[in-house]
Amino acid sequence: MALSGGFVERDIASIRLPQWGRVVEAEGVVPWLVVDPDSNPVAPVQRFLRDFVARGNRAGSVRSYAYGLLRWWRWLEAAVGGAQPGAQERHPGV
Numbered sequence: 001m002a003l004s005g006g007f008v009e010r011d012i013a014s015i016r017l018p019q020w021g022r023v024v025e026a027e028g029v030v031p032w033l034v035v036d037p038d039s040n041p042v043a044p045v046q047r048f049l050r051d052f053v054a055r056g057n058r059a060g061s062v063r064s065y066a067y068g069l070l071r072w073w074r075w076l077e078a079a080v081g082g083a084q085p086g087a088q089e090r091h092p093g094v
Helices: 043-054 059-080
Strands: 022-025 032-035
Touching: 022 059, 032 043, 032 059, 043 059
Parallel strands: none
Antiparallel strands: 022 032
């Protein structure tokens, strides 16, 4: 059903998030990363976490944010195909 402004109503209760990617401990400046199913770091998330660390946040906070961003990336995958190849070009601000 179309809503005002051209938005389409969706039954969000029926959306199931895929078990896409995972959070892994890493060596280096960023202690935790979100990686895709092929174990490649998700570039937009990695950039955010690098900035987050540079602002003086502790490893535990980085880990918490990594899990939150993994849930967000899974939501993008389910809702708009956000974690599929080319997603970083389609969602550059993510």
